[in-house]
Amino acid sequence: MIKHLLKLVWNRKRANLLLMGEIFLSFLVVAMVVAQCVIYANNFSHSLGFDYEDIWYVSLNKKHASGSMGFKGEEAQTLKQTHQALLDLDEVEMVAASEHVPFGGGLSMDSFSKDGRNVSVPYFRVTDEFEEVMKLELVRGRWFDRSDDGLNWEPVVINQTLARALFGTKNPVGEKLEARGHNELRVIGVIAAFRTGVFSAPGNFAFKRASWSKGADQWHGLPAKFLFRASPEGAQVFEKRLRNELRDASRNWGIDIGTLSQRRETDLKNLLILPIAEGIIAFFLLLMVGLGLSGVLWQNITRRTREIGLRRALGAVAGNIYGQFLGELLVMTTVAMVAGTAVIVQFELFDNLVGRASGEVYLYSLSVALAVIYGLIVLCGLYPSWMATRVQPVEALHYE
């Protein structure tokens, strides 16, 4: 049966090739859009690794310089004063400081190597309170504390993904790491997870220690973003009071105050614009293709009236005719999708190499895309095929 259908398709290969090309391209479009949505949803479903509810942030920005350059004496003084001013507030119990704020606040990059393997690692430099304020989940070893003051090596805490990438199943606690132009690094603890953005992939992450104590490197050790838990009655009034309290401590600096929930919402909104636009375009493309296909099929069937009449006269029932036309269509679709899948698989290989998405993501996107295209094709073929079953043998043969 399928062989026969293939023959029928082959007989009209030129026209059918064009149709198959159209189906092939639609398949690629759907697969790509779905893949992106799946990647987003997949990342979103992973744990952030911290609890953002009720966390406020105060971010100090130098107006004339970028913060990544570190802070010298007077500036360090400002940061300490701000820290103290925050601690003096009744609503605030504990204040952590960090180089960056989660949800679109950037990150620092370093490259760790172990036994000749190089891994690029995003990291935050944070103070000892960060773990408790953010409610990180420690799975092995310990977090930074006072005992890390004045070491001649640098302690790091890594997440489980990074632990697996560097050490496999071995216990990473106490292991040494090499990194470009640094003191020796040693892993002191492993946390369950940490991601910085709503849709960022659950990849490698590390924390380095920042400290207010005297011995710390004043150039790179001081973070300028403060994080603390507070659930004040009137958030707006609280924010204004906060700003007034901090103004004296931080002249000549820009201050940004808000909650992590607000940041998360903004991040979400900004990141969703592009996929939504793509989705709208893909929807209209499919609508266009669907309308076009049904037009073309309808035309094809009116032109094959004689063939249909002959089959009816020889005893084919409506179901046979239906089966023939939908069958032809499905054969063409399948050929197009095999080609499409071959192309997508190339992408998968490529993306696995750069480590952007896993095979599962593509498998899932492929199945969704297959379902969408088959559904669309059948939908477009139904009406024209039904038309074909309405052909009266007498009329059709008379046409000859």
Add this chain to the structure above:
Amino acid sequence: MLKNYVKIAFKVFLRRKFYTFISLFGISFTLVVLMVAAALFDHFAGPYPPETRTDRTLYVVEILATNQEGSQINSGSPSYAFLDRYVRGLPGAEGVSVFSKGGVSVSYDDVEKIESHVMLTDGSFWDVFAFDFLEGRPYTEQEAREGSFVAVINEATRRKFFGEESAVGKRIEVDGQNFRVSGVVANVPIFRQKTFADIWVPVSTSPSEAYRTYAPSEGYGSYTFRGNFQAAILAWHSGDIPLLKEAFQTRLAQVEFPDPRRYDRIQAAAYTPLEEISRQAYGEGFSTAAFTEVYVDDLLFTLIGSGLLFMLLPALHLINLNVSRIMERASEIGVRKTFGASSRSLVGQFVVENVLLTLMGGVVGFLLSFWVLFALSHSQLIQYGQFHLNYRIFLFGLLVTLFFGVFSGVYPAWKMSRLHPAEALRGGSL
């Protein structure tokens, strides 16, 4: 002849309304996507106020400081002191402005919090860029040098602080400093990366003078070179661009290093706006080897390539439709052939018919793009974004439309013209 073709075409369009509708839908939708994309790119990279002189502007936005041992690498935006010393007064330039990348500042209006993007500039900023002043005037070179507390604000900020009233001469508080408003400019959209801000104030109003001291004290390290500033260089003519780029490199060779053990080499380049965009898209900021590379070719290749890729599906769709549409008229073609019509005139007729159809779709597409851009501007999804159709985008759309008309019409027409008359009269098959 042409008149006849047009007449026939319209008759055909009306006879097969469903086909006409599908064709029009495909063409106009494709055109909307391409034109909106083109309009967004044009507004992003093209000459719009205040950055109208894109053809004769150069930017210095990044520097890379290293030493010979390779033990120190520091890259990012330059400091005011560095730009003031080594870019300002570049020989052969009409003007040079040094201004900050801007940052968010907060003011309070009773309880209401007002967040504004504040940029620190010098006086020549207002000569190098062409701002559209709604009232008042910019602050002068002298005011900017002497640290007068004057500010230029945009329309949106005026509304937030003063409602519909005039703002010139009134005072606003920004981050605890008090400024007198000297002028109000039209809103600058957020994608005008060099000039976007809500409030512009003289850089000299900063409480500390550290920003303008080159090589302040020992231990500052990269502080000398790196900061939060950028420079724009305006050439007299677009032909002077290569000369200015060279002049800047000559200046770089004269850079003094206050602490040569830390840094003794500086790399930087002056980029045209398009080069700058290409670097943002493809540049790898941390790779020292490629620090001064530009990627304009890659950028254009990607843009044109993705445009063509997008057009592939609609093009196939139209060809498929046309093949069907033409076969339906096989008997008409048969009659014309029997009466001696040449293949060429048949192809001509069909292509004209098809171009006519795409042009109709084009008109619908133009109207829809206009509406989409209007809605996009109105939604303020992109801060202060105002998108319009201009002649560049219009020409682009027309080109795309004609391309579609000819491209999707020629193959089916050629197939049709080869039909045997007798076969065609019977209803023919391709």
